[in-house]
Amino acid sequence: MTTLANVLRQGDHGAAVRSLQTALNTFGAAVSADGWFGPATTSAVMDVQQHFGLVVDGIAGAKTQQALASGARAPGHLTAADLVSAADKLGIELAVVRAVNEVESLGCGFLPDGRPVILFERHIMYREVGTAGLDALALAERYPNLVNQKRGGYVGGAGEHKRLADASTIHRPSALSSASWGAFQIMAYHWKRLGYESVEAFTDLMRAGEAAQLDAFVRFVLEDPALLKAMKGRKWATVAELFNGKDFAANLYDVKLDRAYDKYTALKVAA
Template identity: 40%
Template sequence: MSELNLASSVGIGGENQTDDVLAVQKALNTLQNKIGLDAPLAEDGHIDSDESESSTCLAIILMQRKIAGFKNPDGLISCNGMTHKALKKALVESAPTLSFFLPKITPEKGLKEEDFEQASQLLSCDVAAIKAVSEVESSGSGYFENDAPCILFEAHQFSKYSDHRFDESDPDISSPKWDRSLYVGGEKEYQRLYKAMQLDRIAALKSASYGRYQIMGFNHEAAGYDDVESFVRDMFFAESYHLIAFVHFIKSNSRLLEAIQSLDWPTFARYYNGPGYAENRYDEKLQAAYDKHNTD
């Protein structure tokens, strides 16, 4: 996990609401080796009546010493207090998204108006059309809060590219058919990708969509890259690379190119999002986003 949102204090003298305690237990287990926790905490949302002897409270004290640097830890995590902030920072830094591809870097986020204009010239389409795809695909941002590119891991693609070898052993990341229930969303998708990479790195990288325009890894050649590793690497560096990849990808497909030029959103949706686009009203969302940006 890489997020820790609390509604109340947790630990010695805390309010210790079940959901908050559970979130803290999960976070501390994620950092088990870093804080020197001998065994994982029971993730039950419960703190013993004798708080000073509670395993969760003792783990909080360990974390305060090892991570927050407290000389006199009090075993309490207050909402948005120093311990909470230190724990959140440690979770982000320990997240596999920032270590299994590259050393931690700060990407160049955002796109300038001239970036969109240049792309529109290369595609001979309206600037508002490109902005519409930007908005619908990733809510206008290519990165999560932890500076890793937005992704969505597709279990049915991993099953395909790994020759179905892991369908039985790892059904949460390898499925013969598309299954919406397997998504976990947001930064947590990297946990699924990381697990798949331990089984078959290349198949895993090909099986996720990346960045502002959510281009699938298996489309790396259409996006202008000889191999999927190079494609994924650039998605970590800058959002401008996301746009360049998008331009290459659209130009590689005549149906997509004609559709974005003519503002034929149903056709664009079909070839960009898949035949089930209508179920998610993808074409309608594109039309609405285009109408909004066309009046800016």
């Protein structure tokens, strides 16, 4: 199948949408390959997602495109059943979990090379090495891009694994604890509070699959009564602030959550 854009959704148009529609028709759909991602294309995408056991959202991201190309869901990708399980554990509506997954996750918890998505935080590394009894100031002077009182130094993508590897030569537990992991970017320093045996155990599970990454998010919510209450009550501004920080409104996280919830409530997607 022709390589498509990373994420395609209703309202998009162009050659990438036409390629998607052609692939959907090869799979068995009957949509017009007109390059316009309308309701019929959304419905066809949802049929494909349900067939492969993927999260059913009508959005043709990398996972859906990969399943169409290969004829199978890739091992480790999140499933619709995983979201049902998360909703049960949290005691909240499935539509809420679907909305949070769409808006707050990165869409895919893994890089194209199979490693989990991470973001290394040098200001957390500064704190962690100090807690471990090392001289944080001296390390910051020597490795300012890895140990620093100020956040920053990001390179993104696979480059974050290089930063983590370099930081691990200073103090591995501190380095692992200083990265956020997976689709929901849970900081590893929470490992003990979330019930993991060690930071190594946490990061090993984040490498195992998106279901484990979702479980880390579920544990995170269960350990934050205010966040859980806000999710149950659909207080989207509170959910967005507690998960993204006080600047959440700049990215319209609360608006996106509200719209996503309405979408999933209306769709009544099968589990």
